[in-house]
Amino acid sequence: MNSRSIADICRDNERLIIGASAFAAFLVMWEGFSRGWWATLLAPLLGESARALAIKPIFISSPTGVAQQSWTMFAITGEIWPHIAQSGGQLVVGLGAAIVVGVPLGLAAGRYRTFSYILDPFLSALNATPQVAFLPLFVMWIGTGFWMRVLIIFLLAVIPITMNALAAVRTVDPRLLKVASSFGATELHTFRTIIAPSALPFILSGMRLAVGRSMIGIVVAELYGSATGIGIMINMAGASFDTDKVFVGVLVIVIAGLLMTEGLRAIERRFDGWRPAIGDNM
Amino acid sequence: MTPKLVAKDVCLEYRQPRTGDRLLALDRISLSVNEGEFVSIVGPSGCGKTTFLSVVDGLLPATSGEIIVDGLRVNKPGPDRAVVFQDASLLPWRTVLRNVCYGLECIGVRAAEARERAMKFVQMVGLDGFENSYPYELSGGMQQRVNLARALVMDPKILLMDEPFAALDAQTREYMQEELLRIWEQANKTVLFITHQIDEAIFLSDRVIVFSARPGRVREHVTVDIERPRSLKLKRDPRFHALEDRIWSLIHDDALVQARS
Numbered sequence: 253m254n255s256r257s258i259a260d261i262c263r264d265n266e267r268l269i270i271g272a273s274a275f276a277a278f279l280v281m282w283e284g285f286s287r288g289w290w291a292t293l294l295a296p297l298l299g300e301s302a303r304a305l306a307i308k309p310i311f312i313s314s315p316t317g318v319a320q321q322s323w324t325m326f327a328i329t330g331e332i333w334p335h336i337a338q339s340g341g342q343l344v345v346g347l348g349a350a351i352v353v354g355v356p357l358g359l360a361a362g363r364y365r366t367f368s369y370i371l372d373p374f375l376s377a378l379n380a381t382p383q384v385a386f387l388p389l390f391v392m393w394i395g396t397g398f399w400m401r402v403l404i405i406f407l408l409a410v411i412p413i414t415m416n417a418l419a420a421v422r423t424v425d426p427r428l429l430k431v432a433s434s435f436g437a438t439e440l441h442t443f444r445t446i447i448a449p450s451a452l453p454f455i456l457s458g459m460r461l462a463v464g465r466s467m468i469g470i471v472v473a474e475l476y477g478s479a480t481g482i483g484i485m486i487n488m489a490g491a492s493f494d495t496d497k498v499f500v501g502v503l504v505i506v507i508a509g510l511l512m513t514e515g516l517r518a519i520e521r522r523f524d525g526w527r528p529a530i531g532d533n534m
Numbered sequence: 535m536t537p538k539l540v541a542k543d544v545c546l547e548y549r550q551p552r553t554g555d556r557l558l559a560l561d562r563i564s565l566s567v568n569e570g571e572f573v574s575i576v577g578p579s580g581c582g583k584t585t586f587l588s589v590v591d592g593l594l595p596a597t598s599g600e601i602i603v604d605g606l607r608v609n610k611p612g613p614d615r616a617v618v619f620q621d622a623s624l625l626p627w628r629t630v631l632r633n634v635c636y637g638l639e640c641i642g643v644r645a646a647e648a649r650e651r652a653m654k655f656v657q658m659v660g661l662d663g664f665e666n667s668y669p670y671e672l673s674g675g676m677q678q679r680v681n682l683a684r685a686l687v688m689d690p691k692i693l694l695m696d697e698p699f700a701a702l703d704a705q706t707r708e709y710m711q712e713e714l715l716r717i718w719e720q721a722n723k724t725v726l727f728i729t730h731q732i733d734e735a736i737f738l739s740d741r742v743i744v745f746s747a748r749p750g751r752v753r754e755h756v757t758v759d760i761e762r763p764r765s766l767k768l769k770r771d772p773r774f775h776a777l778e779d780r781i782w783s784l785i786h787d788d789a790l791v792q793a794r795s
């Protein structure tokens with residue numbers, strides 16, 4: 253007999269229930285500000301000053317407004333798709349290149365001291381400057397096209413990926429490296445069997461940082477001579493006080509970021525099955 | 535008889551990378567081990583036993599002097615030698631069976647065959663039923679037995695064992711000692727065995743080499759002239775006690791000298 257009580261079900265899905273409730277409360281608060289609910293509700297208490305609680309939708313939009321606008325842009329006019337395609341393409345190329353270049357570079361620098369002496373000054377210098385400061389230079393070099401935007405995304409993303417991969421190798425247990433060389437493992441085999449598995453969680457967390465930074469890259473880079481793209485769409489909507497549209501753009505970025513971060517988590521879980529779960533009952 | 539393994543004036547100096555300080559861990563170690571001989575090394579903690587074993591394996595280059603195996607100078611690890619490390623040093627992301635397969639994989643044995651061979655040794659160290667467990671699911675003693683199986687499965691000519699039974703309970707330890715002697719006798723292996731237990735050293739060995747406190751030097755060779763096969767009853771034999779006393783006082787004197795200086 254299945255005798256799970258409601259209390260049990262609540263406990264098992266605690267994370268989901270609390271998270272969803274908090275988010276729902278946030279949406280209601282937001283809607284309330286833009287519709288003046290709170291102003292009306294608290295007027296007897298606060299008097300005149302309650303009016304500050306009604307905020308014009310032009311400034312903050314509202315959940316229903318955003319939902320309606322999304323429906324229009326996705327399903328009716330379909331105008332958002334070219335923006336998503338444009339920005340998505342830049343993101344995939346820029347972030348993909350950052351991973352392909354950053355991971356091997358970082359691993360090599362972590363493993364070979366001499367190579368890290370070469371890479372370190374460049375990496376530290378790049379990390380210490382706001383990378384968007386390079387934008388005007390890139391525009392000068394390669395104009396304002398697709399590749400300029402890919403380049404800025406690449407630059408933003410490659411730094412945390414490389415730095416994390418480098419640090420990851422330094423955390424590998426030296427005793428395991430000793431086991432590998434005692435058994436005569438080749439360098440490649442050592443990378444595959446010792447370095448990669450212990451470095452993986454650090455590399456993935458570097459990628460998670462990189463996802464967030466490439467989103468910055470999209471929004472900033474599209475300010476330069478771009479006609480389509482989520483970043484420029486947000487910007488133009490903002491300039492014409494089309495707040496609903498701004499929020500739709502922001503929402504697209506948030507969702508894309510969440511999807512990618514969750515994807516990386518899934519990869520981590522897939523390869524980290526051996527790790528005892530924290531808080532697991534022993 | 536030709537010596538299987540020779541150490542000639544091996545010195546090893548560790549350098550602290552940050553301070554540049556030097557620490558002499560091994561001071562002109564010279565010894566030789568015959569083919570098929572079982573030799574133990576005992577000595578105070580920190581006297582350089584693990585360091586010496588790493589030099590013999592080829593993991594650490596000697597600062598001066600040389601290690602010769604079968605007439606050839608050792609400069610890197612080879613399949614003729616396998617180490618049972620002092621810390622179990624298992625790959626945490628691999629199951630017991632796949633840990634035992636590790637060395638076979640490194641020398642290119644096909645996966646199916648490696649698993650089959652590894653399984654025999656997993657059973658030998660008494661871990662059947664745990665072959666698919668991860669190291670964190672095992673006790674310290676069980677992890678140590680995986681470490682042992684990982685070296686034995688390589689079927690090396692020379693076994694280099696660094697306190698392999700230190701983490702085991704008395705019963706398992708005695709069982710493993712007998713298993714080790716059985717493998718050693720059957721497969722004609724040469725064993726270099728490090729231990730802190732004087733009785734273990736005597737029970738297992740043809741010869742016990744006593745190291746002095748740091749820097750490690752060979753202080754004395756004590757031959758164990760007791761016939762084989764040996765049974766556990768031997769541990770109550772007067773000859774056994776005499777050897778035990780002798781080795782104990784060698785180490786003890788040295789510890790006293792060290793403490794006074």
Ligand SMILES: Nc1ncnc2c1ncn2[C@@H]1O[C@H](COP(=O)(O)OP(=O)(O)OP(=O)(O)O)[C@@H](O)[C@H]1O
Binds near residue numbers: 550579583586620
């Ligand atoms: N990687 C290292 N770098 C610097 N010094 C080291 C290193 N490894 C060991 N030493 C030093 O060398 C000396 C010998 O160490 P070793 O590990 O060989 O001792 P041991 O005889 O195996 O001791 P124990 O019986 O406690 O295992 C010690 O004094 C130690 O401080």
Ligand SMILES: [Mg+2]
Binds near residue numbers: 583584585620696
């Ligand atoms: Mg040691």
